[in-house]
Amino acid sequence: MSGLDVELTGLTVDYRDTRAVDSATVRFPADSITGLLGRNGSGKTSMLSTIASLRRPTSGTVRVDGRDPFEDERLMESVCLIRESGDVLSEEKLKASLELVASARPTWDQAYAEELLDAFGLDPRKKPGKLSRGQRSAFGAVIGLASRAPVTMFDEVYLGMDAPSRRRFYDLLIADYVEHPRTIILSSHLIGEVERLFENVVVLDGGTVLLAEEAETLRSHGVTVTGLAADVDAATAGLRVLGEQVLGPTKRVTVLGRIDDATLGRFRAASLELGAVPIEDLFIALTEKEARR
Numbered sequence: 001m002s003g004l005d006v007e008l009t010g011l012t013v014d015y016r017d018t019r020a021v022d023s024a025t026v027r028f029p030a031d032s033i034t035g036l037l038g039r040n041g042s043g044k045t046s047m048l049s050t051i052a053s054l055r056r057p058t059s060g061t062v063r064v065d066g067r068d069p070f071e072d073e074r075l076m077e078s079v080c081l082i083r084e085s086g087d088v089l090s091e092e093k094l095k096a097s098l099e100l101v102a103s104a105r106p107t108w109d110q111a112y113a114e115e116l117l118d119a120f121g122l123d124p125r126k127k128p129g130k131l132s133r134g135q136r137s138a139f140g141a142v143i144g145l146a147s148r149a150p151v152t153m154f155d156e157v158y159l160g161m162d163a164p165s166r167r168r169f170y171d172l173l174i175a176d177y178v179e180h181p182r183t184i185i186l187s188s189h190l191i192g193e194v195e196r197l198f199e200n201v202v203v204l205d206g207g208t209v210l211l212a213e214e215a216e217t218l219r220s221h222g223v224t225v226t227g228l229a230a231d232v233d234a235a236t237a238g239l240r241v242l243g244e245q246v247l248g249p250t251k252r253v254t255v256l257g258r259i260d261d262a263t264l265g266r267f268r269a270a271s272l273e274l275g276a277v278p279i280e281d282l283f284i285a286l287t288e289k290e291a292r293r
């Protein structure tokens with residue numbers, strides 16, 4: 001089974017006096033990996049919870065494959081949300097949680113789950129209380145991957161993992177996605193680490209959709225310029241610089257905005273190296289109130 005399209009129209013989620021998601025209209029295309037980015041409290045978890053039918057929208061609609069998952073139990077089996085908190089049986093061995101998920105997910109792959117447990121060094125005879133935070137996160141990753149749900153969402157699930165485990169998770173995710181394409185949504189604060197995975201990017205800000213674009217298009221909103229510091233400074237004077245890194249005599253600056261031919265010519269004449277803009281830099285610029293004035 002491949003992925004399903006997810007479409008939100010005018011989605012609003014209120015908690016008492018807080019509007020967590022505000023009239024969000026956005027599509028997560030089938031068979032693609034979308035990064036859902038936003039600062040703390042921007043509404044990512046609330047949005048994902050409504051897609052997973054854990055919360056009803058206050059208004060607006062959620063459609064998975066054109067249908068309302070709330071009204072459709074079979075469809076809910078196709079939507080998997082993995083949260084950092086972990087939705088496991090806290091008093092039972094991991095094995096019991098795996099059996100429970102396996103019974104609820106028609107697309108579950110037991111052999112793959114066992115492979116993943118091995119890859120993350122997890123013992124299914126242990127109880128969640130005996131695991132470290134990183135191991136609990138890894139267990140969430142195992143469930144999310146082995147579920148092979150047509151819509152799979154990871155909500156900051158890998159935050160507890162150390163760097164090698166996170167790298168293993170990203171590599172496993174990509175490898176499995178290539179073999180079994182599906183709709184994947186990743187929310188993350190570690191944008192620099194995960195952005196290579198994204199085909200699409202959705203940025204939330206204060207509950208509203210600030211942008212929804214293909215990652216390649218987004219990256220073309222700027223350029224990185226690297227070379228001798230004095231040359232870089234001269235060539236980028238007057239341009240909107242998002243950030244800079246200095247390494248000895250070399251400097252790399254990230255410039256926002258489309259670069260016209262004259263400017264490009266200036267860069268080339270000074271033998272400066274041009275590169276794609278890290279999505280993380282664009283994200284920070286877009287969501288920084290100062291930068292948007």
Ligand SMILES: Nc1ncnc2c1ncn2[C@@H]1O[C@H](COP(=O)(O)OP(=O)(O)OP(=O)(O)O)[C@@H](O)[C@H]1O
Pocket residue numbers: 015016018019020021038039040041042043044045046047
């Ligand atoms: N159960 C709740 N009751 C009341 N307010 C809530 C509840 N859950 C979230 N909120 C509020 O809704 C807003 C959006 O929260 P949400 O958790 O969806 O954001 P987030 O982008 O996932 O944040 P983070 O990156 O910090 O996890 C925040 O202002 C938050 O305080």
